[in-house]
Amino acid sequence: xxxxxxxKNALVTGGTRGIGRAIALxxxxxxxxxxxxxxSGGEPAADLARELKGIPGEHRVVRADVRxxxxxxxxxxxxxxxxxxxxxxxxxxxHLSVEDLGPDEWHRIVxxxxxxxxxxxxAALPHLSEGSSVIGLGSRVASVGLAQRTHYxxxxxxxxxxxxxxxxxxxxxxxRVNVVEPGVIxxxxxxxxxxxxxxxxxxxxxxxxxxxxxxxxxxxxxVVLFLAGPQSRYVTGTSIRxxxxx
Numbered sequence: 440x441x442x443x444x445x446x447k448n449a450l451v452t453g454g455t456r457g458i459g460r461a462i463a464l465x466x467x468x469x470x471x472x473x474x475x476x477x478x479s480g481g482e483p484a485a486d487l488a489r490e491l492k493g494i495p496g497e498h499r500v501v502r503a504d505v506r507x508x509x510x511x512x513x514x515x516x517x518x519x520x521x522x523x524x525x526x527x528x529x530x531x532x533x534h535l536s537v538e539d540l541g542p543d544e545w546h547r548i549v550x551x552x553x554x555x556x557x558x559x560x561x562a563a564l565p566h567l568s569e570g571s572s573v574i575g576l577g578s579r580v581a582s583v584g585l586a587q588r589t590h591y592x593x594x595x596x597x598x599x600x601x602x603x604x605x606x607x608x609x610x611x612x613x614x615r616v617n618v619v620e621p622g623v624i625x626x627x628x629x630x631x632x633x634x635x636x637x638x639x640x641x642x643x644x645x646x647x648x649x650x651x652x653x654x655x656x657x658x659x660x661x662v663v664l665f666l667a668g669p670q671s672r673y674v675t676g677t678s679i680r681x682x683x684x685x
Contacts, residue, residue, distance in 0.1 A: 443668045447523035452528050523667075525571070535587055599618055615675040623644055624655065
């Protein structure tokens with residue numbers, strides 16, 4: 440898999456932490472030139488930039504808010520040519536009952552997770568061509584629902600519908616469109632839990648998942664790499680669950 444994307448151009452939104460970071464690094468190691476973005480910057484962005492610098496290719500880590508059309512246009516401009524792989528990973532989440540969910544928070548979640556995908560794809564279309572792959576990071580919660588996540592679930596469910604229709608629309612151009620739906624993944628948030636909280640989380644998902652553990656960002660990134668590369672050239676309009684068998 441080391442050279443399957445050699446010379447290809449890839450763009451990953453929200454690439455400085457967790458799953459997005461694993462995707463950005465995985466694409467770069469597979470030979471792609473990677474542009475990725477962040478909103479908050481800081482050490483995670485600087486750390487990723489340092490790691491990408493050690494991987495052959497032209498890689499950039501820039502600031503962009505996918506809710507802002509001007510930021511999205513500037514982000515696409517950073518690619519500087521044709522775009523072979525487009526990954527919408529940028530996302531935010533919060534935990535609120537619908538009674539406590541105000542319009543501002545609804546829009547923050549939906550505009551980042553769903554409207555951001557629309558703005559990104561629309562801006563990228565002139566740069567996509569036959570053989571390009573568009574991938575959205577959804578969530579297993581889209582099909583099962585979860586209390587205090589109505590806004591997040593709505594956004595991720597909408598992403599599935601948007602990408603499914605988009606696959607029909609872009610298929611005649613030879614552009615593939617798919618969604619990856621992670622389950623519970625062991626990211627930085629899990630690492631910040633206390634030892635007792637972490638043990639309780641592990642115990643809960645050992646009971647819920649067929650594989651009896653949380654997933655890792657690299658395990659999600661591997662599926663994104665499959666969808667980005669030639670092995671998946673006849674795969675489009677689908678959602679692939681990476682959830683350990685919940």
